[in-house]
Every structure is written in C-alpha cells, then in structure tokens.
Amino acid sequence: MFHLDHLPDQRENEKVVLFLRRHWISVLVIVVAFLFLTGVPLFIGWFFSDVMETWLASPTLGPIVVVAASIYFLSIWLFAFLEFTDYYLDTWIVTNQRIINIEQEGLFNRIASELDLAAVQDTTAEIRGILQTMLTYGQVYVQTAGEKGRFHFKNIDNPEQVKETIAHLVEEDKQRIASGGIVPGRVKSILK
Amino acid sequence: MFELPQFSLPLSIFLYVYSAYMLFYVLYSLFNIYHLIRYGVYGFGLYLIVTLFTGGTILLVGGSLYLLLGYDWTQIVSLNALFEKNAGGIFPGL
Numbered sequence: 001m002f003h004l005d006h007l008p009d010q011r012e013n014e015k016v017v018l019f020l021r022r023h024w025i026s027v028l029v030i031v032v033a034f035l036f037l038t039g040v041p042l043f044i045g046w047f048f049s050d051v052m053e054t055w056l057a058s059p060t061l062g063p064i065v066v067v068a069a070s071i072y073f074l075s076i077w078l079f080a081f082l083e084f085t086d087y088y089l090d091t092w093i094v095t096n097q098r099i100i101n102i103e104q105e106g107l108f109n110r111i112a113s114e115l116d117l118a119a120v121q122d123t124t125a126e127i128r129g130i131l132q133t134m135l136t137y138g139q140v141y142v143q144t145a146g147e148k149g150r151f152h153f154k155n156i157d158n159p160e161q162v163k164e165t166i167a168h169l170v171e172e173d174k175q176r177i178a179s180g181g182i183v184p185g186r187v188k189s190i191l192k
Numbered sequence: 193m194f195e196l197p198q199f200s201l202p203l204s205i206f207l208y209v210y211s212a213y214m215l216f217y218v219l220y221s222l223f224n225i226y227h228l229i230r231y232g233v234y235g236f237g238l239y240l241i242v243t244l245f246t247g248g249t250i251l252l253v254g255g256s257l258y259l260l261l262g263y264d265w266t267q268i269v270s271l272n273a274l275f276e277k278n279a280g281g282i283f284p285g286l
Contacts, residue, residue, distance in 0.1 A: 003234045019233075056259075060203065063263040067206045070256035071213050077252060078217060078224075081245050085224055088241065089231050102231070107224060110231065 004093075008112075011097055018094035018165060022155045023137035026087050034080040038073065082107060092153050094162075096169055099142060101151050115151060117166075117173035119144045125163035142166065200270040207265050214253070221249060 002008060004016050045052050056062045089104035099120075101113045120142055127138035140153035140162050156162060225242055232238045 001229055001232050001234045001238060059264060059267060060269045063203055063260065063265065064206055066256060066259045066263075067210045070210065070252070070260075074213070074217055074249075074252055074256075077245075077248055078220060081221075082224060084241070085228055089227065091233070104227075104231070107220075107227065 007093065007095070007100065009114075011095075014095045014097045016093060016095050017169060018092070018162060020092040020094070020153060020156045020162065022087055022090060023135065023157045025131070025135060025137065026155060027084070030080055030083045030087065033083075034076060037076045041069075041072065090154070092151075092156070094166060094169065097173060099151060099166070101153075113151070115142065115144060117170045118177050120166070120170045121145055123163045123166045123170070125159040127159060140166070198270075198272060200268050203263075203267045203269050204265045207260070210256075210260070217249075221245070 004019060007014065007016070052065075055065045086104050086106070089102065089110070091100075091102045093100040093102075096117075098117055099115045101111075101115070103111045105111065122143040124141040124143070125138065126141070127133055127136070132138045136159075137155055137157050138159040140156060140159045142151040142153070144150070153159070153162065225245070228238060228242060
C-alpha cells in the first residue's frame with residue numbers, strides 16, 4: 001500500500017492537492033446490484049417457505065439445494081467485492097507538479113501513468129445527462145501535446161471544480177519552471 | 193409415456209463440487225485482498241474493507257458448513273427415486 005504523503009517517485013516540494021475516486025454513485029450501483037441479487041432469492045425462499053422447508057428436510061435434495069445456494073451467495077459476495085476493489089483502486093492524484101492516474105482493469109490488469117503538469121495543454125470538464133447534472137459528477141479530460149497524452153478522470157465528483165484546480169496548478173507549475181524549475185517530461189506509463 | 197433412465201450418483205459428488213468452488217473462492221479472495229493491500233491507499237478505510245469482506249466470507253462459509261454438516265453425504269442419489277419420493281413433496285402446492 002502507499003501513503004499519500006509518500007507517493008511513488010516523490011519529488012522535492014511535491015504536495016498532493018487532489019485525491020480523486022469515481023463518484024459515490026458507482027458504489028451505490030454495486031450495493032443496489034448486490035442487494036437485488038441477494039434479496040430476490042431470499043424473498044422467493046421466504047415466500048415459498050413451505051416448499052423450501054420440504055426441500056431442505058429432504059436427505060437427498062437438501063444437500064444439493066444448500067450447495068447450490070452457498071455457491072450462489074458466495075459468488076454474489078465475491079463479485080460485489082471484486083467490483084468494489086475495481087472502484088477503490090481506480091484513483092487520480094493531482095499534486096502541485098504532476099498528475100498520477102492509476103487504473104485497475106479487472107483483477108489482473110493495472111495501469112499507472114503520470115504526467116507533468118507543465119505538459120498539460122488543455123483541460124475539459126464534461127457533465128452529461130440528468131443524473132450527472134443533479135449529482136454534479138462527470139468526466140475531466142486532460143490533454144497534452146504527446147501522442148497518448150489524454151488523461152480521462154472517469155465519473156468524478158465536481159468535474160468543473162477539478163478542471164479549475166488543474167488549470168490553476170498548471171499555470172503555477174509553468175511559472176515555477178519558467179523561473180528555473182525542472183524541465184517538463186511527457187506521459188509515462190507503467191503496465192503491470 | 194416418458195420414463196427417466198436409471199441414473200444414480202453418490203451425494204458426496206456435490207461436496208466435491210462445493211470444495212472445488214471453495215478452493216477457487218479462497219484463491220480469488222486472497223488475490224483480491226493482496227491487490228487491495230499492495231496497491232490501496234493506507235488508511236482506516238482499507239482495513240475496514242478487508243475486515244468487512246473477511247467477516248462476510250466467514251459468516252457465509254460458516255453458515256453453509258453448518259447446514260451441510262447436518263446431512264448424510266454417504267448416500268447414493270437415484271434420479272428416479274428422488275422424483276418418486278418427492279413427487280408430492282417437491283412442489284407441495286401442485
């Protein structure tokens with residue numbers, strides 16, 4: 001695990017300004033799906049409790065029902081946890097010098113990229129649809145001069161505020177470099 | 193008239209299926225927890241998530257084992273006998 005005050009390849013005078021994850025609606029979707037997939041069979045079992053009791057009391061059918069139900073409920077629990085891990089490990093860290101983008105794709109693919117703020121050319125915030133407008137979440141795109149220089153902050157809270165903060169930090173970083181700071185790099189990606 | 197073929201299998205085969213699934217579940221869970229601990233951000237939330245998942249798993253596995261231990265797994269299941277015995281019992285309302 002990493003600490004926010006000890007980032008990978010921490011630079012001198014580097015401070016974390018924003019630490020972003022997807023909006024809480026992403027967690028709500030997982031929770032609702034979990035409750036639905038668990039609640040429906042439990043409700044059916046409760047509604048047909050006579051049948052369920054007969055099945056469970058049967059020495060041959062009972063074990064089969066219990067094994068099937070155990071596998072089903074454990075799978076739902078594991079699936080919900082995997083989805084939550086995917087949400088939890090997708091992070092965007094904006095410091096006063098760079099942007100770090102960490103994306104978990106499934107359980108076996110992980111992409112960590114970083115971008116110097118001075119290389120940022122344009123930042124765009126996008127809010128689409130009723131839900132995103134009501135809950136003020138959406139996308140932020142950070143464009144650079146490089147070929148693969150487009151960072152996508154997916155479904156983050158307050159995208160416009162994030163865009164403003166990044167634009168402000170970019171200006172500050174460019175001024176810092178102009179006054180004799182570090183030369184800006186390009187996008188670096190690490191595939192794990 | 194449709195007749196079911198004579199078909200029987202030991203009940204313990206379902207226990208093997210359950211065990212194989214549990215092996216998959218444990219491996220996948222451990223790998224997932226490793227990912228969280230290796231790449232997650234240090235904080236109370238991380239410990240809470242891992243504890244919640246482990247606690248839920250213990251409850252679910254404990255509950256299913258409690259129910260499974262109550263059955264006699266040495267029995268042989270005959271498909272015909274199963275349907276004949278439970279003809280009125282599987283769906284009592286029918």
